[in-house]
Amino acid sequence: MIQLTQETKSGWWVVGVQGRADAEAADELEGALRAALEAHPKVAADLAKLDYISSAGLRAVIQAARAAQARNAEFAVCSLSAPVKKVFDMSGMHHILRIHGELPC
Amino acid sequence: MWHNQAILTEAELVLHGDLGELQCLVAEITRFCRENALGDEVEFELNLVLEELFTNSVRHGGCAGMKNAVRVRLAKHTDGVHVEYFDHGAAFDPLTAPLPAIDRPIEERQVGGLGIHLVRQIMQDLEYHREGEWNRITMRRPG
Numbered sequence: 001m002i003q004l005t006q007e008t009k010s011g012w013w014v015v016g017v018q019g020r021a022d023a024e025a026a027d028e029l030e031g032a033l034r035a036a037l038e039a040h041p042k043v044a045a046d047l048a049k050l051d052y053i054s055s056a057g058l059r060a061v062i063q064a065a066r067a068a069q070a071r072n073a074e075f076a077v078c079s080l081s082a083p084v085k086k087v088f089d090m091s092g093m094h095h096i097l098r099i100h101g102e103l104p105c
Numbered sequence: 106m107w108h109n110q111a112i113l114t115e116a117e118l119v120l121h122g123d124l125g126e127l128q129c130l131v132a133e134i135t136r137f138c139r140e141n142a143l144g145d146e147v148e149f150e151l152n153l154v155l156e157e158l159f160t161n162s163v164r165h166g167g168c169a170g171m172k173n174a175v176r177v178r179l180a181k182h183t184d185g186v187h188v189e190y191f192d193h194g195a196a197f198d199p200l201t202a203p204l205p206a207i208d209r210p211i212e213e214r215q216v217g218g219l220g221i222h223l224v225r226q227i228m229q230d231l232e233y234h235r236e237g238e239w240n241r242i243t244m245r246r247p248g
Contacts, residue, residue, distance in 0.1 A: 020131075021158045023124055037215030052149060054156045055220035065211055083149045090226045095215055 001025060002050075004032045012076075012104060013040035018049035021057025029057060033075075034065035041073050044104055048079035053087050065097055076104050114141050120159065120175040122168035122194075130155055130177070141181045150227045150246055151186060152181070157220030158190050158199070166194030166240070185247040188228070188238065191239045198233040198240065199224070 002025040005016035015036050021029055036043045045061065047053075061077060068075035078100035080088060088099065098104075116137040120126040126213040131152060159175060168174035171193060178189040204225070205218040225231065228244040235241070 022127060022156055024127055052152060054153050055223055056156075056160065058219060059216050062211070062214065062216055069211060083146060087153065087223065090223055091219055092155075095208055096211040 002029060002036060004028070006036065009044075009103060012042045012044045014044045014046050016026065016046045016049065016104065018051075020052040020053050021050060022052065023056040026056035026060045030060035030063050033060065034067050035062060037067050037073050037075065043068065043073065044076045044078055044100075046079050046103060047077060047084055048081070050081065050084050053084050055091070058087070058091055058093065061093070062096065074098075076100055078103050112202065114181050116179045118159040118177050119173050120177070122163050122171035122174035124160065124163055127159065127176075130159060133177075134179070134185050137179050137181075138171060141185070143181070147246060148248060154188070154224050154227055154244075154246070155190065158192075161199070161220060162192040162194050162240075166192055166197055168192055171227070182245075185229075185245050187245050188243070190244075191243045193234075193239055196235050197240060198235075200231055200233050 002017055002019040002021055007014050013036050015032055017029065033043065033045060065075055076098040079102055080099065088094070093099065115134060118129065118133045120129060134136050134148060134151050134155065136173050138151070162168040162175055174193050176191040180187045190211060199221045202218060205215050207222065227246065229247055231242065231244045233240070233242050
């Protein structure tokens, strides 16, 4: 299960993602990121409170990055916990995403 | 190779072919890890590996809607957690599946195959056998 929050910070629309980005939650995550990208030119996913991610959650992030590219919007992922970052690293996500240690704003 | 070692604690569970069963899987892995004083990293990775295999069985392996479609056995040994994963779906050897090219730019990036890639990154001694009507994968999470 995931909880999503939305706020603006210094020109970025920040989607806070909390909980587990698993196969059950992936569609909700992808939908929220896509909706944010449709409405805002600069979107950051703040994963500081994300406890868990599987390939289903990664796929949601990849699809959001694709949507951002198609719209010429900026999309960044930030504040990954150590175990979540390990999954991103094993999956080569740094080749396709801007990954920040902290919020870019 | 494993059989001569003392097994410390075991857990076994049976899942129906429904993604809602992920919650049972998570609960059982959490319980197993707490009972065996395994750390958060082991718990995270066992969750990840078993979610990937289970969702593959349900979405692509023909297990959707099937009663008692998957059996999982976890055993703590001195060299790590030994995992046996059985599913009653179509014969499929995930170890021969093509791996995704994870170093490609987003335009060329395939979204399939990532789950099995993660399983192969995390687990060691992976073996696949077709046993009657069951797929059986054995593997070890070192530590």
